[in-house]
Amino acid sequence: MAGRTAMKWSKELTSSQVEKLIRAEKDLNKAIMIFDSGTAEYGNGYRHDHRTFRAIITKLVSANRFCAAEELLSRMKEEKIRVPENVFLTLCRGYGRVHRPMDAVRVFQKMKDFDCEASVVTYVTILDILVEENRVKAALRFYRFMRESGISPTVASLNVLIKALCKDSGTVDSAVKMFREMPLRGYVPDSYTYGTLINGLCKWGKVDEARELFLEMEKNGCSPSVVTYSTLIHGLCRSGMCDEGFRLFQEMMDGGIEPNVFTYSSLMDGFCKIGQSSKAKELLDAMIKRRLRPNTITYSTLISGLSNEGKVGESLEILDRMKLQGLKPDASLYGKIIHGFCDMEKFREAANSLDEMILDGVSPGRVTWTLHIRIHNRVLQGLCSQDDVDRAYKLYLCMRSRAISVEPSSLTALLKCLSNKDGLHRLSRVLDEMFLDGYSPDVPIWEMVLSRYLASSKGQDATEHMMDMVGET
Numbered sequence: 483m484a485g486r487t488a489m490k491w492s493k494e495l496t497s498s499q500v501e502k503l504i505r506a507e508k509d510l511n512k513a514i515m516i517f518d519s520g521t522a523e524y525g526n527g528y529r530h531d532h533r534t535f536r537a538i539i540t541k542l543v544s545a546n547r548f549c550a551a552e553e554l555l556s557r558m559k560e561e562k563i564r565v566p567e568n569v570f571l572t573l574c575r576g577y578g579r580v581h582r583p584m585d586a587v588r589v590f591q592k593m594k595d596f597d598c599e600a601s602v603v604t605y606v607t608i609l610d611i612l613v614e615e616n617r618v619k620a621a622l623r624f625y626r627f628m629r630e631s632g633i634s635p636t637v638a639s640l641n642v643l644i645k646a647l648c649k650d651s652g653t654v655d656s657a658v659k660m661f662r663e664m665p666l667r668g669y670v671p672d673s674y675t676y677g678t679l680i681n682g683l684c685k686w687g688k689v690d691e692a693r694e695l696f697l698e699m700e701k702n703g704c705s706p707s708v709v710t711y712s713t714l715i716h717g718l719c720r721s722g723m724c725d726e727g728f729r730l731f732q733e734m735m736d737g738g739i740e741p742n743v744f745t746y747s748s749l750m751d752g753f754c755k756i757g758q759s760s761k762a763k764e765l766l767d768a769m770i771k772r773r774l775r776p777n778t779i780t781y782s783t784l785i786s787g788l789s790n791e792g793k794v795g796e797s798l799e800i801l802d803r804m805k806l807q808g809l810k811p812d813a814s815l816y817g818k819i820i821h822g823f824c825d826m827e828k829f830r831e832a833a834n835s836l837d838e839m840i841l842d843g844v845s846p847g848r849v850t851w852t853l854h855i856r857i858h859n860r861v862l863q864g865l866c867s868q869d870d871v872d873r874a875y876k877l878y879l880c881m882r883s884r885a886i887s888v889e890p891s892s893l894t895a896l897l898k899c900l901s902n903k904d905g906l907h908r909l910s911r912v913l914d915e916m917f918l919d920g921y922s923p924d925v926p927i928w929e930m931v932l933s934r935y936l937a938s939s940k941g942q943d944a945t946e947h948m949m950d951m952v953g954e955t
Contacts, residue, residue: 489519495528504537513541532558536569543576548585551576555592565596571604578611586611587624605631606638613646621646640664641675648682657682658691673699677710684717692717708734712745719752727752743769747780754787762787763796775807782815789822794831797822811842813850817857829864833873836861836880846886859892866895874899875908882915890921897923901930 500520507513517538520530535558542551551573558565570593577586590608593600605628612621625643629635640660647657661679664671676699683692696714699706711734718727727749734741746769750762762784766776781804788797797819801811816839823832836858846854858881865874878896881888888896893916900909916922 489516491519491523495520495523495526497529497531497534500530501533501537504534504541507541510541510545510547513538530561530563532564532566532569535563536566536572539569540572543572546576546580548573548576552589555596559596565598567593567598567601567604570596570598570600571607574604574607574611578607578614581615583611583615583617583620587620602633602636602639605633606636606642609639610642610645613642613649616649618646618649635667635669637664637669637672637675640669641672641678644675645678645682648678648685651686654682654686654688671702671704673704673707673710676704677707677713680710680717681713684713684720687721689714689717689721689723706734706739708739708742708745711739712742712748715745716748719748719755722752722756724749724752724756724758740772741769741774743774743777743780746774747777747783750780750787751783754783754790757787757791759784759787759791759793763800766800776804778804778809778812778815781809781811782818785815786818789818792822792826794819794822794826794828798835805842811839811844813839813844813846813853813857816844817853820857820861824860824864827864827868829861829868830870830873832861833865833877836877840880840884846884855887855889858886859889862888862892863895866892866899869899869902871899871902878912888919893919893921894923898930901933 497520500516503516504513507516517530517534520528520534535554539551539554542548542554555565555569555573558569570589573589574586577583577589586608590600590604593604609621609624609628612618612624621642625639628639633639644657644660647653647660657679661671661675664675676695680692680695680699683689683695692714696706696710699710711730715727715730715734718724718730731741731745731749734745746765750765753759753762753765766780766784769776769780781800785797785800785804788794788800801815801819804811816835820832820835820839823829823835858877862874862877862881865877874896878888893912896912897909897916900912913923
C-alpha cells in the first residue's frame with residue numbers, strides 16, 4: 483500500500499486521530515493514503531493499532547478489496563498487534579455479501595492462528611452465511627462442529643437452523659417440529675423465529691399453517707414486522723386469497739406498520755392473477771402517494787395483468803410511467819404488451835411497440851433471443867393477415883438487419899401478401915433470401931407467385947428469373 487504521497491501531520495500523531503480520518507474519508511484511495519502516511523511516521527514513534535487497522539480493513543472490504551484486506555490482517559500479526567474478533571467478522575460478512583461463503587469459512591478458520599477466540603456471534607454469522615447461500619449440508623456440518631466446540635444453542639442459532647430446514651419442501655415439517663420443541667428446551671421463539679417459519683410455510687404452499695402461526699405469534703406477544711406481514715400477504719395472494727391478503731394489509735396499516743414495495747407488489751400480483759388489474763392499478767397509485775418507488779417487478783406485474791385483460795392502452799401508460807422513473811423495460815415487458823396487441827388483432831400497434839423497443843435499445847441477447855424471434859414473427863404474420871404489406875415488409879427488413887430469424891410460416895405469409903398487392907422487386911428479394919435460408923414455398927404459394935410473375939408487364943423475363951432461382955436450389 484506504499485508509494486502514495488504522504489500527508490503532512492501538523493501535530494503529534496495519535497491512532498485515534500488516524501482512525502477518525504480514515505472513517506470520515508469516503509474516497510478509498512485517500513483513506514489508504516492516510517493509513518500509509520501514518521505508517522511513514524513509525525520512525526517518529528507512532529504505531530498503528532487494532533483500531534486504525536480495523537478502520538482501513540473495513541474500507542477495503544466495503545470496496546470488495548479482499549486480498550488487500552487479508553494482507554493487512556497478516557501485517558497485524560507480523561507487527562504483533564492484537565486482532566480483535568470484529569475484524570474477522572468484518573471480513574466474513576464481506577465475503578458473505580458477495581456470495582463467497584467458503585472464503586468466509588476460511589477466514590473463520592484462520593482465527594485460531596491469530597489466537598482469537600470466536601464467540602457465539604461469529605459462529606452464528608458463519609452458519610447464517612452458509613444457509614443464505616443454500617449450502618445447507620455445509621451449514622448442518624458447521625452446526626455439529628459448533629456443538630463439538632462447546633458452543634451451546636441459542637435462539638439466534640436455532641433460528642438459522644429453522645431457516646435452513648425451510649429451504650426444502652421435504653424438511654419444512656422438521657422446521658416446525660424444531661420450533662415446537664424450542665420452549666420445551668428452554669428457548670423462547672422470538673419474532674424472527676415466527677417470521678422465518680411463516681416464510682418457509684408460505685414458500686411451500688402451506689398457507690393455512692402459516693396463518694395459524696401468525697395468530698399464535700400475536701397471542702404470544704411477538705409483534706409481526708413488515709417482513710412477516712408481507713410474507714403472509716404474498717402467500718395468501720399466491721393461493722388466490724387476495725381479499726384476505728388485502729384485509730391483512732389494512733390491518734397492518736391500521737396497526738401503524740408501513741407497507742413496503744414488496745407488500746404492494748405481492749397484492750398487485752394477486753389481483754392481476756384473478757383478473758382485477760384495476761385494483762392493482764389503484765394500489766400502484768396508493769404506493770406512489772406514500773412516496774414508495776415501484777420497481778421493475780411492480781411495473782411488470784401490472785403491465786402483464788392489464789395486457790391479459792385486453793387493457794393494452796393502459797399498459798402503455800404504465801410503461802411510460804416506468805420509463806419516466808428511469809427504469810428500463812426489458813424484452814419480456816415489451817413482449818407482454820406486444821402479445822396483448824396481437825391478441826386484439828391490433829398488429830400495427832404491435833409493430834409500433836416493436837419499433838419503440840428497438841429505440842429503447844432492447845436488443846436480442848443470449849437469454850432473450852427466442853423471445854425476440856417469437857414476438858417479431860407473430861407481428862409479421864399478423865400484419866400479413868391484414869394485408870398491411872408496407873408495414874409487413876418494413877418489419878421483415880428490420881428482422882433481417884438485426885439477424886432475427888424469419889420463420890418459414892412468416893416467409894410464406896409475406897410471399898402471399900406481396901403476391902396479392904406488390905411489385906415484383908420486393909417479391910423477388912424475399913424469394914431470393916428464402917432460398918438462401920434453405921426454404922422453398924409450398925405448391926399453392928408457388929402457383930400464386932408464378933401467377934403474379936406472369937401477370938407482370940415483364941412476365942417472360944421475370945418467369946425466367948424465377949426458374950433460374952429454382953434451378954439453383
